[in-house]
Amino acid sequence: MSYLDNVRTFVRVYELGNMSAAARDQHISPAVASSRVAQLEAHLGVRLFERTTRSLSATDQGRLFYEGACRILGSVEAAEAAISEVTTSPRGILHVAASSGLGRRLIAPHVPQFSELYPLIELRLRLSDRRLDFAAEGLDIAFMLGDPEEDGQRIKRIAECPRLLCASPSYIARAGMPGTGADLEKDAHSCLTLRSSGSPECHWNLRTSTGPRRFAVKGRFESDDGDVLTDWALAGHGITLKPAFEVAPYISSGELVVVAEQTPPVPTALFFQQSHRQHPDPKLRLFLDFMTPRLLAAIAPSP
The missing domain is CATH 1.10.10.10 (Winged helix-like DNA-binding domain superfamily/Winged helix DNA-binding domain)
Structure with missing residues (x-):
């Protein structure tokens, strides 16, 4: 040994x-x-x-x-x-993490193609909507949506990611169509919130005629898994705030409709965080060069 x-x-x-x-x-x-x-x-x-x-x-x-x-x-x-x-066959293990919706929809589908291009790189993908500990998880890179705490060598923004407020037609028929964020703060509406246990009151950052404003929202349903919120919205249990790429198919099919269009959500940031290493990893650079244009294409707003 x-x-x-x-x-x-x-x-x-x-x-x-x-x-x-x-x-x-x-x-x-x-x-x-x-x-x-x-x-x-x-x-x-x-x-x-x-x-x-x-x-x-x-x-x-x-x-x-x-x-x-x-x-x-x-x-x-x-x-x-x-x-x-200096070799043409980079090899080794690459530990990649991503938030669940981002990883399932935008990263996982491209992993087989990356593996075909670089068969000696073993990619291990970890999906979680919770912030991960790089040292404890042994990660090389994590792709996330949100507001990065810093921007520099380890954490870099890729692009802005549009978001939508949406609900099912059955929910709208029952609770009414909210026109603005102020309507969402009323008891008549149930907001499906993404947060972990013990987190503070949930706020949604929306654009108004006077600039961005935080609206305090509440509801009987909350989860730390974004896909669960989508399922609840589809089942008519409330309004959810989601990245546009996650709910675009349901908007197109009519299973979900956009709500509160007078105060649309402020876009979130798509960014990645790298492990703290003195020396660059060629495997990681290959994966970033491969994945970045695919991510940009996927989150681009529809014309």
Whole structure:
């Protein structure tokens, strides 16, 4: 078993704080993960973790070695990246994440074509509407919709993404057609909100004649999964705020209709976040060059 494999496993155990979770991440058994850490400890002559039946925590030596281990793996990745840049067959694993609707509709359909172009790159796609921890998830890049906290080397905007307020005809027949965001704040309407448990009051940012304004909305239905909100809207349970590309087919078919057209939603940002690495990864650059024009084409407003 290679020393680098042992170091990689140690790093994931340290970051995840759990041997079983690190084993799943590495696609090995917990026994193999434990054996790799034990071999590393024997080689170094120190204990890297304090173990009990219920917990695992890094020792002072473990915390010190983690910093050096990250530098070791970073140097190896840089060397592999340099080699990949001069070869015609880039290889390795690429960990990609995306919000659920974005990933299902705009990224996943193109993965097979990317795989055909670069058969030695193994792409692992993770979909979630929750903000993911890059270190814990071992991600290389994540595509998201929202307001990025920063804009720079790690986080970059791709484009603005139009959004729509929509509901089913059956809901409109029952509750009436809202004309503005002010109508949405009334008890007569049920808004389907995307938020995680414990989040603050939900606001929708809409355009008015005097500029953007935040409207406080509420309803009996909320979820942290955007596709669930679409299903509820189709079933007539309320009004949802969605990226236009997600609901365009339902608008075309008449299953959903646009509402509150006098105060349309402010567009959101489509952006990506990269892992914090000193050296660029050619695999990641290939994927970005492949995916970016497809994303731009998909979210472009209809003529």
